[in-house]
Amino acid sequence: MMNVVGFLFVPLLLAPGVLTLERAEHDYYKYHPMEKISTWMTQMEKDHPDVVTIVDYGKTYENRTISLLRIGLKSEAKKKAIWMDCGIHAREWIAPAFCQYFVRQILQTYKTDAKMEAMMTNMDFYVTPVLNIDGYMYSWKDISTRLWRKNRSPGPSGGCYGTDLNRNFDANWGTVGVSSDCSSNIYCGRGPISEPEAQAVTYFVGSRKEDFLCFLTIHSYGQLLLVPYGHPNFTAPNYEELMNVGKGAAEAIWKVHGKNYTVGTSPDVLYANSGSSRDWARMQDIPLTFTFELRDNGTYGFELPEDQIQPTCEEAYHGALHIITYAHDKTFSGAAAAAAATLWTMLLAVGVSGANLL
Numbered sequence: 001m002m003n004v005v006g007f008l009f010v011p012l013l014l015a016p017g018v019l020t021l022e023r024a025e026h027d028y029y030k031y032h033p034m035e036k037i038s039t040w041m042t043q044m045e046k047d048h049p050d051v052v053t054i055v056d057y058g059k060t061y062e063n064r065t066i067s068l069l070r071i072g073l074k075s076e077a078k079k080k081a082i083w084m085d086c087g088i089h090a091r092e093w094i095a096p097a098f099c100q101y102f103v104r105q106i107l108q109t110y111k112t113d114a115k116m117e118a119m120m121t122n123m124d125f126y127v128t129p130v131l132n133i134d135g136y137m138y139s140w141k142d143i144s145t146r147l148w149r150k151n152r153s154p155g156p157s158g159g160c161y162g163t164d165l166n167r168n169f170d171a172n173w174g175t176v177g178v179s180s181d182c183s184s185n186i187y188c189g190r191g192p193i194s195e196p197e198a199q200a201v202t203y204f205v206g207s208r209k210e211d212f213l214c215f216l217t218i219h220s221y222g223q224l225l226l227v228p229y230g231h232p233n234f235t236a237p238n239y240e241e242l243m244n245v246g247k248g249a250a251e252a253i254w255k256v257h258g259k260n261y262t263v264g265t266s267p268d269v270l271y272a273n274s275g276s277s278r279d280w281a282r283m284q285d286i287p288l289t290f291t292f293e294l295r296d297n298g299t300y301g302f303e304l305p306e307d308q309i310q311p312t313c314e315e316a317y318h319g320a321l322h323i324i325t326y327a328h329d330k331t332f333s334g335a336a337a338a339a340a341a342t343l344w345t346m347l348l349a350v351g352v353s354g355a356n357l358l
């Protein structure tokens with residue numbers, strides 16, 4: 001009799017524990033190594049099979065697969081798209097943490113929020129949690145490699161490694177704010193898109209560039225929202241629009257935890273540079289391209305403590321949402337008002353930009 005009772009009760013007692021182990025919650029407020037992020041991506045696809053699809057779109061130098069999550073609700077109409085990539089620079093760990101948070105937020109929000117539901121019906125979100133996978137894994141290796149920035153391809157002369165992927169895109173490549181020395185942190189590579197990670201983005205986005213309304217690339221640190229272009233001699237044709245939308249995003253960020261984000265071009269608020277993915281995307285006629293430089297202002301720099309992940313993600317989410325909502329509404333609602341705003345922007349642009357790049 002005792003044995004029968006034991007036999008009956010043991011599975012019942014074990015069951016909740018087993019269930020908890022299998023469904024262990026992903027901790028969005030910790031930094032995760034690449035393996036954990038890959039597992040999380042697979043889980044997202046499993047948990048939301050109608051909404052989330054993993055898309056492989058390239059290989060790193062060390063032959064790892066670069067993947068993104070395509071997130072959207074089914075629609076008969078042709079959809080527009082939003083791009084977001086994180087982790088192009090290895091040491092900026094808060095960036096991949098933000099991409100994970102962003103994905104979770106939109107997947108939670110659309111179920112109860114009609115606006116998010118409309119945006120996910122009209123647009124697909126393409127989110128790459130870690131673009132520079134080799135570099136990210138290297139930054140996790142040990143304390144001596146924690147601050148690695150570049151990818152891991154060998155330089156031309158041997159003895160040095162890594163190209164700065166955010167200097168490798170085909171946007172005034174190799175002109176300002178770069179180095180031709182492979183041991184430099186801003187080595188721009190052997191030529192435009194010489195690196196497989198930059199190629200992956202270029203070919204994927206380039207093959208459907210007319211779909212993308214918005215290109216957001218997430219970095220740290222400095223609390224900045226950077227608009228094109230990094231080259232001081234060129235001005236984006238919609239510079240005024242980019243600045244206005246950026247300032248709206250900075251205000252949305254400020255409202256969450258009172259952090260100040262500065263909006264401007266790289267040469268105006270940081271330093272001149274060339275070959276960035278943001279500039280390349282704008283040159284492909286994607287209208288709203290921004291670089292986010294998340295917290296902080298230098299106290300911890302790239303090694304932002306984990307207790308700041310949550311507030312950093314919360315505020316940046318509202319900043320990103322401001323830009324994405326603007327992009328959506330300009331295309332899908334209030335078309336007349338948006339057209340008037342565009343005309344005004346064009347009139348202003350004629351006055352302020354003598355050297356349009358496009």
Ligand SMILES: [Zn+2]
Nearest residue numbers: 089092219220
């Ligand atoms: Zn960066």
